[in-house]
Amino acid sequence: MMKLYATLLTTALLPISVMAQLINANFEQGLLGWISPCAEQATLSTDAPPNGGQYSLQIRARTGGEGSCIEPDGDPSFLTNFAYQLLPMAVAGDQITFTATTKLLVDVPDAFGHGIRCDFLAVLADGSMTQLTNMMTNLGIHTTWQSSTIPYTVPVLPAGATLAVALSGYFMTNGQGYALFDNLVTSITGSGAVLNAQVWLEGPYAAAQGLMRDDLRAAGYIPSTDPYPNNPIAGSIAPGALSVTGPNAIVDWLRIELRHTLSTTGWQIRVNGLLQRDGDIVALDGVSPVSFPVKAGNYQLVVRHRNHLTIMTEQAVSISSTSPLVDLRSTSTALNVRPAPFNDLPARVVGNQQFMWQGNTNTDLEVAYTGVLNDRDGILGAVGGSVPTNTITGYHFTDVNMDGVVKYIGPNNDRDPLLRDHWWLGAHGGATGAGAVLEERVKSQVTSHKTQVTSHKAQ
Numbered sequence: 489m490m491k492l493y494a495t496l497l498t499t500a501l502l503p504i505s506v507m508a509q510l511i512n513a514n515f516e517q518g519l520l521g522w523i524s525p526c527a528e529q530a531t532l533s534t535d536a537p538p539n540g541g542q543y544s545l546q547i548r549a550r551t552g553g554e555g556s557c558i559e560p561d562g563d564p565s566f567l568t569n570f571a572y573q574l575l576p577m578a579v580a581g582d583q584i585t586f587t588a589t590t591k592l593l594v595d596v597p598d599a600f601g602h603g604i605r606c607d608f609l610a611v612l613a614d615g616s617m618t619q620l621t622n623m624m625t626n627l628g629i630h631t632t633w634q635s636s637t638i639p640y641t642v643p644v645l646p647a648g649a650t651l652a653v654a655l656s657g658y659f660m661t662n663g664q665g666y667a668l669f670d671n672l673v674t675s676i677t678g679s680g681a682v683l684n685a686q687v688w689l690e691g692p693y694a695a696a697q698g699l700m701r702d703d704l705r706a707a708g709y710i711p712s713t714d715p716y717p718n719n720p721i722a723g724s725i726a727p728g729a730l731s732v733t734g735p736n737a738i739v740d741w742l743r744i745e746l747r748h749t750l751s752t753t754g755w756q757i758r759v760n761g762l763l764q765r766d767g768d769i770v771a772l773d774g775v776s777p778v779s780f781p782v783k784a785g786n787y788q789l790v791v792r793h794r795n796h797l798t799i800m801t802e803q804a805v806s807i808s809s810t811s812p813l814v815d816l817r818s819t820s821t822a823l824n825v826r827p828a829p830f831n832d833l834p835a836r837v838v839g840n841q842q843f844m845w846q847g848n849t850n851t852d853l854e855v856a857y858t859g860v861l862n863d864r865d866g867i868l869g870a871v872g873g874s875v876p877t878n879t880i881t882g883y884h885f886t887d888v889n890m891d892g893v894v895k896y897i898g899p900n901n902d903r904d905p906l907l908r909d910h911w912w913l914g915a916h917g918g919a920t921g922a923g924a925v926l927e928e929r930v931k932s933q934v935t936s937h938k939t940q941v942t943s944h945k946a947q
C-alpha cells in the first residue's frame with residue numbers, strides 16, 4: 489500500500505485551522521449536545537433561515553435577573569438565559585472563529601437596547617461556570633436572519649475547566665423577545681493532531697484488486713459537500729481531489745469521530761474525511777491526513793460511512809501530530825463489541841482482513857434483509873417499486889456495492905450482497921440466515937447530561 493503520511497506529517501506540525509464541528513450545530517436533532525441551565529427557556533423553533541432545515545434554537549431573551557434561571561459566577565454582564573456546548577478540544581492560545589446565523593424576535597420593545605450574543609464560559613467538572621467574555625450584541629441586533637462571525641482567543645482556563653460556547657439574547661430594561669440561532673460553524677487553530685488510519689468498506693471492495701472500487705468518483709457522482717442528510721458538517725472537497733486515479737483515488741466520504749473516554753460529559757469530536765481505494769483515510773484535499781482540534785492523547789476512534797455499519801476501536805488509540813498507524817483493515821486491530829450474551833461480529837472478517845458491514849441503505853443502526861424497516865425494500869423502492877428489473881444511476885444510499893447503479897436483480901445487483909452477508913453471519917454463529925439483523929453497537933455517546941437526548945438515527 490502506498491503510504492503518504494511520512495511526508496505529510498511534516499506539514500501537519502504547522503498550526504492548522506480545522507473545522508471543529510459542534511454537535512448538532514443546526515439543531516435538526518433537537519437539543520442533542522446542547523446544555524441549558526434553564527431548559528424551558530431554550531427550545532426549538534420552526535422558524536429556520538434559508539438552508540437551515542426544519543428547526544432553529546430559540547432562547548427567551550429578557551432583562552438580566554428577570555425570568556432567568558442562572559447567572560454564571562462572577563458575571564459582570566447581562567447573560568441570562570442561555571444554552572451552551574462544551575469545546576473540550578480548545579486549549580489556551582487557540583484561535584476560535586465562530587459563525588452563526590441569527591435573528592432577534594422582539595415581543596416587547598426596549599428603548600435602551602437589546603442584542604444577540606455569543607459568550608465563552610469556563611465550565612468546571614462540578615458544573616459551576618465562569619463567564620469569560622462580555623460580548624453584548626456581538627452577533628447583532630437584526631430582526632431578520634443574518635450571518636455573523638466573531639473571533640476569540642482561548643485564555644488560560646482555571647484548573648480542570650473546559651471551555652464552552654454560550655448562546656443568548658438580552659434586553660436592557662423591560663423588553664422581551666427571543667434570540668434565534670442556526671447553522672453554527674466553529675473553526676479552531678489547534679494543536680495539529682492528525683489521524684493515521686486505514687479502513688475497508690465491504691460494499692465497494694474488489695478482492696481481485698485488493699482495492700476498493702472508485703466507480704462513484706469516476707462517474708462524477710460524489711457530491712462536493714457532506715452527503716449526510718442530517719447534521720451535515722461544513723466543508724467541501726478540494727478542487728482536483730476527485731481527479732486522482734489509481735490506488736489513491738477517492739472512494740467516498742467518511743465521517744471520523746474521536747471520543748474522550750475519560751470524560752464524564754461524553755463529548756465527541758466529529759470531522760469529515762475521504763477514503764482512498766487502498767484504505768487510507770485522508771482530509772478533503774484527498775491527500776493530507778485528517779486533522780483534529782484536540783490535544784494529543786488517547787481516544788476511541790469511530791469510523792462512519794453513510795451506508796455501512798459504524799465501527800469503533802476497542803482500545804483507545806494514540807492521536808497526536810505523529811500518530812502511529814491504526815490499521816482498521818486488519819483483524820489485529822480489535823473493534824468494540826457488545827458484551828455477552830451477544831456474540832455478533834462488528835465487521836465482516838475474511839482471513840486476517842476486516843470490513844465495515846455493507847448494506848445499511850436506510851441510515852438506521854442495523855442491516856436487515858427482512859422485517860420492518862429492512863434494507864432490501866429500499867433498493868426495490870429506489871428503482872420504482874414495481875418493476876424489479878429497473879435500475880437508476882447516481883449517488884444513492886441504496887447502492888450497496890457503490891458501483892453507481894442501484895439494481896435489484898441481475899448481475900452485480902445490490903440485494904444479493906445483503907443476503908450473502910446474513911447467511912455468512914449465520915454460518916459463523918452470530919445470527920441466523922436471512923432473518924438475521926446486524927446491529928450497530930456504536931451508539932451516540934452524547935447521552936450523559938440530563939438535557940441531552942439520544943438520536944435514533946445514524947449520525
Ligand SMILES: [Ca+2]
Pocket residue numbers: 514515516536540541542543544670671
Ligand atoms: Ca436548522
Ligand SMILES: [Ca+2]
Pocket residue numbers: 489490491492735736764766767768
Ligand atoms: Ca493511499
Ligand SMILES: [Ca+2]
Pocket residue numbers: 847848849850851852853854855856861862863
Ligand atoms: Ca438499515
Ligand SMILES: [Ca+2]
Pocket residue numbers: 887888889890891892893894895900901902
Ligand atoms: Ca450497485
